[in-house]
Amino acid sequence: MRRDDLCITVPNFFRCPISLDVMKSPVSLCTGVTYDRTSIQRWLDSGNNTCPATMQVLQSKEFVPNRNLQRLIQIWSDSVARRQHDAELAANSAVLPSHDQVKDLVKQLDNNSFPALTKIVRFARESEExxxxxxxxxxxxxxxxxFMRNAESDIKLxxxxxxxxxxxxxxISERKPLMESNCLSTILVILQRGSSDSQIQSVQLLESLAVDGESKLKIAEKEGLLLELVKSLSKEKDPxxxxxxxSCLISIAMPKRVKAKLIQSRTIPELKILLSEPNMTPSIIxxxxxxLETLSSCKExxxxxxxxxxxxxxxVxxxxxxxxxxxxxxxTILWIVCYLFRDEKALEAVVSGNGMTKILxxxxSNCSPAVRQMSADLLKIFGVNSKPCLSSYDTKTTHIMPF
Incomplete structure (x- = not known):
């Protein structure tokens, strides 16, 4: 297929075997074959009871979302969008504008000129000078x-x-005018409708704006913005x-009011999903x-x-x-909930999750003094509340190694 003179090859396994189009919502049948949800639903609703690709009789007509494939398709789609975008930039800005031309381009921003803005972006990307x-x-x-105040309807702009x-x-030495502009609304629109690359860029920009307590509160109080940031933690998203x-949520989470809003936005369940996933990167963990440690510092x-x-x-x-x-x-989280506030239910959950062995x-191990002290505190509280679990361990031994 060809779009805007850019040849795009679609991987075959991204295509639905029925429609041959790129799958928007891939789902797998019990036979293991994946189809686009709309296509296979139409097939089954027509009275068919076989897998279209294999013609096997289906033992079950239920299907399971293929999250991994959906994620791969999203990454590929974003890559195609970037290539098309770069091609547009090259076409619109084949020659780098001069300083005088840039001044004229800035004046054209009053008319919401997309070509003018893309040329200015290319000029800015070229050098620090x-x-x-x-x-x-x-x-x-x-x-x-x-320009930003007038561009809310056009995602490319x-x-x-x-x-x-x-x-x-x-x-930009003074960030306050930026916070008072339409910047937060612009970032919200990108988080709702933009590509992965632009979402990442907007989140990084948002983190850079969170320079003090006032700006952090403004970000948290922008309707819908925290909710979109929390949605961005979904494991199906780009890592x-x-x-x-x-990083952005950590940077804005210190004020008590922000913590409360984050908890209300169901941040903790999203963090649980990330921590329960076996293949998350060390940095994400x-x-x-x-x-989670920051949120554990408030009662809620x-x-x-x-x-x-x-x-x-x-x-654990x-x-x-x-x-x-x-x-x-x-x-630190375990120390806060088990030692500092000594919740019985938390203690039981940690002990049943092999927490004793981990702390021992x-x-x-060669941990920091702070971690060593917290670990010693935890052993004390486990000893008081979980004597049967401690009885099989001699905490004075030195043969236990961290592996």
Whole structure:
């Protein structure tokens, strides 16, 4: 197929065997063959009881979403979108504009000119010197802000605005005008409708804006924005977006009001899913535990954590697993809910999840003094509340090794 003079080859396994189109919602039958949900549903609704590809009689007409394939298709689609976007940039900006031409292009922003904006983006991407030229230009940022206020209906325009702001952020010494512009609304639209790359860029921009308590509260109080950030933690999302969203949420989560809003937005259940997944990267695990540790510092967060046995056991499993940072965050959470606030249900969940063995191994490892002290505190509280579990261990032994 050919779009905008760009030849695009679709991998065969992305196509539905029935419609031959790229699958939007891939689902697998009991035969193991994957189809687009709409196509296979139409086939079954027509009275057929066989698998269209194999013609086997179906023992069950139920189907299961193929999340891995859906994720691969999304990554491929985003890649195609990037190539098309780059081709558009090349076509619209074959020659790098001069300084005088850039000044004229900035004036064209008043008319919501997409070609003008793409040329300015290309100019800014070219060099640090060009970005400094734009930063020194009187009225440039105001023109971008005005452009942003009028671009909410066009996702391509919005993505380009965020791109230029991301490029220019290091040149913007005063962030307050940016917060007072339509920036948060623009970022919200991208999180709802943009490509993975533009979503990552917008989340990174958002994190850069969270420089003080006031800006963090503004971000948290922007209707719908926290909810979209939490949705970005879904395990089906691009891992780069998950990691960027975790970093952003960590950066804004310190104020008590923000923590409460994050808990209300069901952040903790999303973190539980990430921590329960076997193939998450160490960095995502570290950041998930760091955010969970932050949320455990408020009562609502602790209550939700210690009433969730599966979550507590997932935290225990990360001790001595992902990295030293992940271990430190995990132990801190356990220390807060089990030792500092001594919730009986949390203690039972940690002990039943092999927490005793993990802490015994950890205390004899080469951990930091802070982790060692928290581990010793946990052993004391386990000893008081779980004597049968401690009876088979001699905490003075030195032969236990962390492996």
């Amino acid at each position: 060009n970005r400094e030229f734009l930063a020194r230009m009187d009225g440039f940022l105001n023109a971008v802000f005005d 919005i993505e380009q605005v965020v791109h230029i702001l991301d490029l220019m952020l290091s040149k 780069r977006l998950i990691e960027a969203s975790l 570290e950041k998930s535990l760091k955010l 967060g602790r209550v939700e954590i210690w009433h969730d046995t599966i979550l507590l056991q997932a935290i 499993q990360k001790v001595l697993k992902a990295s030293s940072k992940a271990t430190e965050h995990a132990v 191994l950890l205390i004899q």
